[in-house]
Amino acid sequence: MSPRYIPSEVEPHWQQIWAQADQFKAVEAATGDKRYILEMFPYPSGRLHMGHVRNYTIGDAMARYLRLKGHNVLHPMGWDAFGLPAENAAIEHKTAPAKWTYGNIAAMREGLKRLGFSYDWSRELATCTPEYYRWEQWLFLRLLDKGIAYRRKSSVNWCEKCHTVLANEQVIEGTCWRCDSEVEMRDLEQWFLRITDYADQLLEGLDQLEGWPEKVVAMQRHWIGKSHGAEIVFLVLDDAGNPTGQELTVFTTRPDTLMGVTFISVAAEHPLSLSSSDGNPQLAAFIEKCRHHDTKEATLDTMAKEGVALGVNVRHPLTGEVVPVYAANFVLMGYGTGAVMAVPAHDQRDFEFAAELGLPVKEVISADGQISTAPLTTAYTEPGILVQSGPFDGIPSEEAKQVVTAALEAKGAGKATVQFRLRDWGVSRQRYWGCPIPVIHCPDCGIVPVPESDLPVVLPEDVVVTGGQSPLAAMASFTQVDCPKCGGAARRETDTFDTFFESSWYYARYTSPDAQAMVDGRAFDWLPVGHYIGGVEHAILHLLYARFFHRLMRDEGLVPGDEPFANLLTQGMVRKDTHKCPEHGWLYPEDVNFEEGEYHCGICAQDGIRTTAEVGRNEKMSKSKKNVVDPTELVARFGADTARLFILFAAPPERDLEWSDAAVEGAHRFLHRLWTGVHEAVEAGLPPLPATWEGLGPKGKELRLATHQAWQRLDNDFARNQFNTAIAACMELLNALKNAEGDEPLLGAARREALERIVLGLAPITPHLGEALWQVLGHEGGLAAATWPELDESALVKDELLWIVQVNGKLRARLTLPAAWTPKQVEEAALASTEVTRHFEGQQVRKVIVVPGKLVNIVVG
Ligand code: ANZ
Ligand code: ZN
Numbered sequence: 001m002s003p004r005y006i007p008s009e010v011e012p013h014w015q016q017i018w019a020q021a022d023q024f025k026a027v028e029a030a031t032g033d034k035r036y037i038l039e040m041f042p043y044p045s046g047r048l049h050m051g052h053v054r055n056y057t058i059g060d061a062m063a064r065y066l067r068l069k070g071h072n073v074l075h076p077m078g079w080d081a082f083g084l085p086a087e088n089a090a091i092e093h094k095t096a097p098a099k100w101t102y103g104n105i106a107a108m109r110e111g112l113k114r115l116g117f118s119y120d121w122s123r124e125l126a127t128c129t130p131e132y133y134r135w136e137q138w139l140f141l142r143l144l145d146k147g148i149a150y151r152r153k154s155s156v157n158w159c160e161k162c163h164t165v166l167a168n169e170q171v172i173e174g175t176c177w178r179c180d181s182e183v184e185m186r187d188l189e190q191w192f193l194r195i196t197d198y199a200d201q202l203l204e205g206l207d208q209l210e211g212w213p214e215k216v217v218a219m220q221r222h223w224i225g226k227s228h229g230a231e232i233v234f235l236v237l238d239d240a241g242n243p244t245g246q247e248l249t250v251f252t253t254r255p256d257t258l259m260g261v262t263f264i265s266v267a268a269e270h271p272l273s274l275s276s277s278d279g280n281p282q283l284a285a286f287i288e289k290c291r292h293h294d295t296k297e298a299t300l301d302t303m304a305k306e307g308v309a310l311g312v313n314v315r316h317p318l319t320g321e322v323v324p325v326y327a328a329n330f331v332l333m334g335y336g337t338g339a340v341m342a343v344p345a346h347d348q349r350d351f352e353f354a355a356e357l358g359l360p361v362k363e364v365i366s367a368d369g370q371i372s373t374a375p376l377t378t379a380y381t382e383p384g385i386l387v388q389s390g391p392f393d394g395i396p397s398e399e400a401k402q403v404v405t406a407a408l409e410a411k412g413a414g415k416a417t418v419q420f421r422l423r424d425w426g427v428s429r430q431r432y433w434g435c436p437i438p439v440i441h442c443p444d445c446g447i448v449p450v451p452e453s454d455l456p457v458v459l460p461e462d463v464v465v466t467g468g469q470s471p472l473a474a475m476a477s478f479t480q481v482d483c484p485k486c487g488g489a490a491r492r493e494t495d496t497f498d499t500f501f502e503s504s505w506y507y508a509r510y511t512s513p514d515a516q517a518m519v520d521g522r523a524f525d526w527l528p529v530g531h532y533i534g535g536v537e538h539a540i541l542h543l544l545y546a547r548f549f550h551r552l553m554r555d556e557g558l559v560p561g562d563e564p565f566a567n568l569l570t571q572g573m574v575r576k577d578t579h580k581c582p583e584h585g586w587l588y589p590e591d592v593n594f595e596e597g598e599y600h601c602g603i604c605a606q607d608g609i610r611t612t613a614e615v616g617r618n619e620k621m622s623k624s625k626k627n628v629v630d631p632t633e634l635v636a637r638f639g640a641d642t643a644r645l646f647i648l649f650a651a652p653p654e655r656d657l658e659w660s661d662a663a664v665e666g667a668h669r670f671l672h673r674l675w676t677g678v679h680e681a682v683e684a685g686l687p688p689l690p691a692t693w694e695g696l697g698p699k700g701k702e703l704r705l706a707t708h709q710a711w712q713r714l715d716n717d718f719a720r721n722q723f724n725t726a727i728a729a730c731m732e733l734l735n736a737l738k739n740a741e742g743d744e745p746l747l748g749a750a751r752r753e754a755l756e757r758i759v760l761g762l763a764p765i766t767p768h769l770g771e772a773l774w775q776v777l778g779h780e781g782g783l784a785a786a787t788w789p790e791l792d793e794s795a796l797v798k799d800e801l802l803w804i805v806q807v808n809g810k811l812r813a814r815l816t817l818p819a820a821w822t823p824k825q826v827e828e829a830a831l832a833s834t835e836v837t838r839h840f841e842g843q844q845v846r847k848v849i850v851v852p853g854k855l856v857n858i859v860v861g
Helices: 007-020 050-068 084-093 097-114 130-146 195-208 214-224 255-260 271-276 281-291 297-302 348-357 397-411 522-526 541-555 602-606 631-638 640-649 661-684 698-719 723-739 747-762 767-776 823-832
Strands: 034-039 072-074 149-159 164-166 184-193 226-237 243-252 263-266 307-315 322-328 339-342 414-420 439-442 446-449 480-482 489-492 529-535 565-571 574-581 592-595 598-601 614-620 800-807 810-818 845-851 855-860
Touching (some): 007 097, 007 640, 034 050, 050 072, 050 640, 084 097, 130 541, 195 226, 214 541, 226 255, 255 397, 263 307, 263 348, 271 281, 281 322, 307 348, 598 602, 631 661, 640 723, 661 723, 698 747, 823 845, 823 855
Parallel strands (some): 529 565
Antiparallel strands (some): 149 184, 226 243, 263 339, 439 489, 480 489
């Protein structure tokens, strides 16, 4: 009798052995070509969710596969530990954010260990520890020195009642999340990093990223947003129509439309708008209103276009026409020059604005070079031929961009320029739970960097968070310092870094976790990361900031190359259907009963009431919709290997994964079958692998063919991260074993070979079961001592081939013939077979065509 498969016994046993042997420790000196596999580290919210399990299972399968192939693999894990949720939890549970965070880390670390992930835990890091964040303080000082870090005024969300700055997430429909009072925009001095200095590099670097999904590259390209265009100068006129000497410069990507300008739009907070608001109450009110506006780009295109005339005119640089200026709600102060030459005929936003305010529309580009007879009903934004454009009539619009710009340059009224959508990165946050920004404000010396020898500036952890002003600002022990320059009384900066700061360089720190520097020479051993795996929600900010930081560190000589991540895999979402009770709202899966073809509310059922539960959409697992499966419970019930197998089998990693309880059970049954199959085979006696397969019988040949076909597929699938088809290959091979019973010579050895390859092939995915069965199969030293076996090409060579025989194009017979036969021999065999010849008795063979390995066509008549 073989022992039963009990994952709750098998899995902890092997986890303990791995831990004792330090099995997954990456060693720089070790032989074997180095590979770095990294998954995006989690925020320590306290619980693992299925998205984590999927992310980390994908990475673990890669790491374990590469180790089996003989590579020296670095596979680390850590915690993205600063951030707002800790402050919120601190208010709610009246505990310090640090305590809450460290408690969560401990709980989640256990959860990860229980899943059997092969991390080098000796490199674990938490970004909220001074040992970690001191190095980003150090880098910041270098950047300050170089002028890459700088300070300027910028607007933030401000709640007057709580007297605090709010993060965007804390502004709910324009009001404060805590007190519901209206949120306003305030200008505060903030720290920025000049990422725009790197805009061209970051853009060009995208071309090297062949191992990244095209979608992500395209999103980054759009985010950086390089636009070629022109700056054009319009002279401001006084009431009498004479130039005041003031200039209004616009940025346009369409200088070809210059002759179609009918007005100018500026941002409400543009200096010309502000200076025009005296004695213009309507404009003053509009400016005030825009202050409260959300100016995210996505909303700018769709929002209703509003504006107010400044009562100021400018002069068209080429025609000399007088053009009115408006303040408009869709013009951003932070892009270009904050002023736009409006061409309603060819820009949809201008078109809508003109329609709203009754302003003229002048067509200057048309598809065929003819002026349209009917008025435009929408902006014409395609290329075309210039019309109503005086000297430029008839020029194709693409060419006209240069021609018009040249005409402006000749008059000194404009020049060709490049604009980026990318803005400098605002890195200061008026929040407590983050890395302190290492500067001091001195009343006499101004801003003074904290001397390097005084780093780290340690964040006090023993605090009470109330949700109002940052507790740091109220801590004299933190804020009161002597100025490092003049020794006078000064005040420490209380802003902290954006938490994207920490996640921008952790991948590098893992290479040298104990370095007394940001990183040391080991960074050159391991970087770039070979495969980086995580959610597509990080396609822009996190990945762009990490690419930026890599270049900043490169410029300090700390890391090799330009790019941090050679290959990127963005995993799909884990989805599950949703259920709703009219009484209890969204239901957890365990509160849904399925009876008589219908879903019912389990909470109602406890009161003896039968309520039909409505089946909602199949959606990303989320606590708000309650369509979640708790990984801890899943592992407790089926074991980690089943969870891992299901997750990788249910979908290719990039695709969304549809949760299915039935498929989880199916995965579990398969592992049972494999367990029992291996045990029974060993009990029945499995001979060792032979030195030669000479003398193998037909069943054995068939099995070895199946084994090596599966191995070829599987190796290929692992290399492409298509774990689902790799698993399918193992499942099929286990089935093929059913046809390999009997006592042919060497058949037992062929069975051993098949079973060993199934166990090893699945080992990266189901490592605990893999270890256990590898041992049952008689191997010492565990999987650490195992090597990935070679493909035996000779097993793939077939002894016989199946030929299709056609007569005049019609299928007449199938013949199995020795694979070694020449086309001539095959032709003779076909013509000698009565099965074939009976179809053309009495007729003459005119021609025989042999398609190698496949088909014989006999033409008769
Ligand atoms: C005239 C024009 C005519 C424009 C036309 C477009 C089409 P991208 O491609 O994103 O760089 N623009 C310039 N500054 C702006 C600001 N601060 N806020 C809002 N819009 C602004 O877009 C550049 C175009 O966006 C510019 O070209 C300008 O409108 C507008 F048929 O100028 B265009
Ligand atoms: Zn000073």
